[in-house]
Amino acid sequence: MGDFQDYYTGRRHAPVMTIFVGGNHEASNYLSELRYGGFVAPNIYYLGRYGVVWYKGLRIAGISGIYNETNFLKPRKESLPYDRSTIRSVYHYRKTEVTALQLLRPSNETIMVSHDWPEGIYEYGRKDQLLRCKPFFKSDMEKHQLGSPPLMGLLRHLRPSHWFSAHMHVKFEATVPWKSCRENEKINKEEIELELTDASEETDDLPTRFLALDKCLPRRKFMEVFRLAQQDVPPKLEGLDFFYDPEYISILRTVERYRKDIESAGLDLPEDLIITLHRECDRQRKLLEDLESHKYRELLQINSQFSETADASAKEVQEYTNPQTVQFIEKFLAQP
Template identity: 40%
Template sequence: MRIAVEGCSHGELDVIYDAILAEEQSSGERVDVVLLCGDFQAIRNATDLESLAVPLKYRRMGDFHRYYAGEKTAPILTLVIGGNHEASNYMWELYYGGWLAPNIYYLGAAGSVDLGGIVVAGASGIFKRHDYTAGRFEHQPYSPSGIRSVYHTRQFDIIKLGLLQRPQIFLSHDWPNGIEHCGDVTALLRKKPFFREEVATSTLGSPPLQMLLDALHPAYWFSAHLHVRFAATVYFGDAGQSDTLAVRSNTILNPEVLEISDEENATAVSAVAMPAAVPHRPETTQFLALNKCSPRGDFLHFFTLPTPADPFLHASTEARPQVPLLYNKRWLAITRVMDPYFSLQRRQMPLPSIQDPSLRERICEEEARLDTLFADKVNPLDVRAVQHFQHTAPASATAYTSQHRRFLSVEEIAKIRASALERRRKRGAAQRSVRAYQNLDT
């Protein structure tokens, strides 16, 4: 299976797909699946821009709304995770994962699927200590703080991911904390010198993702967020190299990493207690962070993995074969067992440890129950047979106003805002004139 991976999308779907199709033409090798590592920006219409946590000057429609509307179709099956610049209102609708548009599948806040025999897992969002142990308390319309906290990683989702068995591929937007020490950190600092303090204080990256890396040992880990290409190899156990990440203490510092184009204020560095990792195995993880989609390149990576679906995928045919996309049965079992702990309040009830034997036993029992339930079903884990894409909002570059029961174009919205600013300016000028007159009168 030939796989294309991309860093921060920033709404540039046309550019990404054009670059992949061009590489197919030049290499003569067909790409079977595309993996996007966050900041996807699934903007369906101008109203969704109000849930996008970026400064106003960066708010734009991008390409996604055309794929959502059906004007265009993703030419290759695409798996997506979320970052810190998303239409969070739409992502919340698919918290457990689902089709953002035809042929574009979102893994959810956390999720795992079977991709033609390859287990892919992913964690959306970025880490912030003050929200990590909270529930999913945000409500629409988002407050100035809620529009940012909604994409912050939660301990609930990290624990669920930590209960997986080893996935071949893991996707995250954030970097795992400390990963820079497993690669050429000197070259990284030449490209991004403003990371120097965070590297020196071990605060670059996400401690929860470091815990998952140490617990799961995925064969490949792909990230984005910091807008730089960076490769590293992580060695575990007695694989013959220093176990750079695994030897860390179970208390790790909070990474307040640079958030590109994000106006959120940084908070002080503080310690976060993490669960102990599972016993090490002599394995390695190949880590690669990719750049954002830009004319400078470095935002795509192509590689091949052997899968049971290869004979089908490699069959000579003009049409692009449909890669099997299945639910991960263990992830379904984990989701069901952990559901009683899910909170929609700020306060999160105490969560079990991933080392809890009774918790793991309940997950195994749930897997056995699913086996029985699916025994007489045909392809019961086929995502395409179970979930179907549905429009849940208007698909256009317009915004809806309940006042006028109609849609406003982007240009009309700009005019309304300009008019409001002009009225505010005139009102301020009039008030200054009155005060000046009163001063003269006295």
Template identity: 40%
Template sequence: MRIAVVGCSHGALDDIYKAIHRVDADTKKSGQLPVELLLCCGDFQALRCNADLYTMKAPTKFRLMKDFHNYYAGRKMAPILTIVVGGNHEAMGHMWECFHGGWLAPNIYFLGYAGCVLVDGWLRVAGSSGIYKAEDYKKGYFERIPYIPSTLSSAYHTRQYGVERLLKLNDNGAKVDIFMSHDWPVGIERHGDTQALLRETPRLEMSIRSNTLGSKPLASILDKLKPMQWVSGHMHIRFTAEVHHKSDDSQSTKFLALSKPGAGREFLEVIEVPTPADRRPPNGTRSHTPELFFDPQWLAIVRAFAPFMPLEVKAPPLPSVEEANALIEEALQWVHQNIGTKPILEVQVFSQTAPPTRTSSGEDDKNVTPRSYTNPQTQAFCDMLGIQNHFAAGSLST
């Protein structure tokens, strides 16, 4: 499977899809298959209307509608299945609606604050949204519309609740193929050409010397899950590394970070993942449209941890390792009996929540007051798992 990876999107969807089209045009001449999947590593900026600009932390000059609103409104259609994680410049009201994951627009799927899906039922893609700030890591998800400056910043900070759930992903032996994040795992620069990185971005020297470049929780995930590939954005630079895991000499993780769209920037790259023989399209088939499936292990983790969902500043204790393992095992049996491996589109179907912009430019949009909306996709997901939906409009339940 040929997979395009983008670092930070910064709302430039049109440029990204055009770049993929150019890649496909070049590779067609050599007989290669086209790109089948796009992974966007944060700062996606899923702005539906001007009101969403006021739920995104960014300097005023960077709070621009860009391209996404046209895909949300249906004026444009994503030409390739796109999977997204969140960064530190996002429309947080929109992301909050889709905490467990969901379609931001047709053919554009958000993994959620933490999540895992199966592409075509076999490629396991997991991800973590946001960036790490130690002071907020053990807090709950207390931020709500209307945001104030402090909560608009903390809303995109990674929380322990998401990380602890992700660490359970390979407990049943299934491996994660690709892990997506915005932040880098802390210390990843030591597994690549650190000196070249410093020459190109000297602003990172202090962070590298103090071993604070990146996220400690993501480093724990890297060490535990040992994915085949890890992709990131955030630093606006292309950087590669390879981590050889001490506990498994036969396996390593290839790390790829990319920049943001712009002239001369290395923002898009194509990676290839071998497709299992029984999953390959028939000979002579040039186009293939992948399908997303729920990952039963992740569904079990979400169901098991649902009673511990932290919704206030002070987060309640998470279950012990033993208790969590028992809850997940029980939940996994329930998932196998009641859900199985189900296509996501059988449960979650895109629908507009906030009113979209009225024109392709978005300039006449007078909707400037952020509001909370109940997303039917989140309700459908929670109903499927038999868990409470804490993300309905105005919900402050604990």
């Protein structure tokens, strides 16, 4: 804690590639400058408010921040200087970000990362053991407020191979057996599902393994090592180590184009908007796929170059324009 500036300035170096999402205790002003993702320091990559990348054959999706019912449907308006309200609301994810991830096709070949837990995930693990460690969780469980209802809806939609979280300061494991869930489908009334899935889509019934870890402190369970099988890389991107997921880019372009419509629609999107979003995603996907191979690879490859944009010793907070964000917008959001 408190030594990030050493990594930012290069005095210390992350020994392995580190990919992370934001929670509710990071420097929100800095992460906001990298809202589409980017390197916060050499070898430390932020996924953005939401994002999907490939790294050495692993498809990694993520959403930053935590759920807040009051702010979930509000558009983002936070800017520096933050006041007592916006210093918190800035790290509350919005419906637009969850909607974007709901537009991804379900895939058991995806790893999902979030800070807070999907609400109800405790029903799929050792709930009794969890309550012995954290007895004060019981009240929130009874009120369906221990985790995030939108993330449980997203979990049910995506059905990833793994879902990693933190936030609750305790190690907890669970396995969601989708086959039995399908046979005994029961959606919690508190759960928020945005219903953007094409009903014709069929998904595997392979289970999702959920893992939350404890705080990074002595004698706490804050680390776990996995051996994960590499997935088949999308066509034309073989040989690249680190690149944006093409489906994600298609969705991001779509969501940015229809952001105001999504924000003004309330919790349940109208059917005509859902159809429009799917059609635009398909159009954007085809625009990418029609690119020549070398242009396609160049466009989606993530630039690993990092440069400092702020004085690490500065005492006053100010807003900076991050060149990584400028480059991202020029590459992906200035397109048709």
